[in-house]
Amino acid sequence: MSGGPAAPLDAAAGAGTRDWRTPLEILVLGAIWGGSFLFMRVAAPAFGPYALVELRLALGALVLLPFLWLARTQFPLRLWPRLAVIGIINSALPFLLFAWAAQRAPAAIGAICNAMTVLFAALVAFLAFGEKIGVRRALALLTGFAGVVVLATAKVSGLTLGPAVLAGASASLLYGIGLNLVKRYMVGLPPAASAAVTLGCSALLLLPLAITHWPAGPVPALAWAAAVGLGVLCTGLAFIYFYGLIHRIGAARTSTVTYLVPLFGALFAWLLLGEAVTGKMLLAGVLILGSVAISQRAR
Template sequence: MKWASETITPGQITLLRVLFGFLPVLAYAAARGVLRWRHARHLHHFLVMSVLATSAYYFAFAAGTALLPSGIAGALSGAIPLFSFLAAALLLRSDRVTPVRLLGVLVGFGGVLLIARPWSATGAVDPVGVAYMLLGSASVGLSFVYAKRFLSGLGIAAAALTTYQIGLALVTLLLVTDLDGVTDVAADTRALVGVVIGLGLLGTGVAYILYYVIVDLLGAVTASSATYIPPVVALAIGWLLVGEPLDLLDGVAVLLILVGVAVLRSAAGRPSPGGSGRAGT
């Protein structure tokens, strides 16, 4: 995203990511035989998910990454579970706010504040870029709650849901994205390969497929632990490979975000008083 932002717009980056991510997801869903015409009666839900979990989410991250060091942008993506918890607490009666969960949110957002550093006069971190990253995190966080409330009981395979979601996002992005200059990304082989293969085919399409495999093999709770990995990897790559500066506060900030998420995961797995004792997901 960072390399591509030097030649094309965030909207164009989002369109290319969705296009090349859709192809392997569609092929996988077709191979599994999970696509059904009768699913079309839930089109309105798929459309909402296409905005929350694809179009708005990817666009906000592309716009934020264009304004921030890639490592910082990646670290901020770790806030997704925090927004998911907040949305669930506000919109789902089954998800109660407990002191432990509240502590997890506060610790996590403490990490976000350390990265953004709104008190700093140096302007090292663009607040608009931070706002975009948080908007994208909030969008996908809300999508989890929407999916739980309106889609989880429909009995539609995850591979099919994702195919409909990304496919509809592709259609809407084609309608609203200005394509003028989109081919300029081809002038930078590094950016072209990064967007088409790294961000699209692998980072979107294959990543979804691998997630389905991990869920089948290890279960949803263990698979969700993958959210711990991207912030650390992004910060490390930005520092080691791209040459972006990294200071002690950045490391502490990522640690706080991950600790906040870990506390939320731990609290979600505890049986509620008087409940059935089953771990939450």
């Protein structure tokens, strides 16, 4: 970081430390984001999707607000409409879809669908921006979509998971679109400050719906705790942690957290909520995560 001759020596001296730190930090991030599906499963029935997502967006933006304040000169007003649109696509709508799904299906369903983001990002880059996709990544997409079909036909306690899977897959598609928009239209902007803008704008735009759909009765303390954890830990602090990892070890290595989110989502739901993981859910998870691995290897 110093930029002087001593920098390579410092990096070499710290290599042993980073060797064990990096897997641990990726594991922690996977646990945090896997926990977000547990929090949604607990809080969504009490709050409903609109109120819950409003809390998530607002709390996440508040955590990131100091970064925006420090970088405020880099965000002239002409940028804000563009960032607001990206925020709706990359935050508000996916959060709403995942919260809606959490009311209707086990937490593992959303966590498994979330892994499709990597594949959808490649598909959107190919269809909308002309990036090459290659045979291996095309095979990965087909495998991943097969996993979604398997998941959509599964049943838990006699209930069909199709609508929740469709919502989760749609959320991942929006994430894929959002990643491409961020890559092309937010280059050079500080990431944490940009996230504060996109989350904050999304919170303001969603506020009228959150007010009109606010829970009529008292909300249990456990649901409030889950909502706060979702906004502060899984959104605001997780963004800071995520961007710090990218800065330190690079985007490619950080992206391996994709494999851990479904595992932790299913594990937490099983341990803490007693939600079963069926054979079809396991098969779908293997297909989707396997397809992500193929896609990452191809890249």
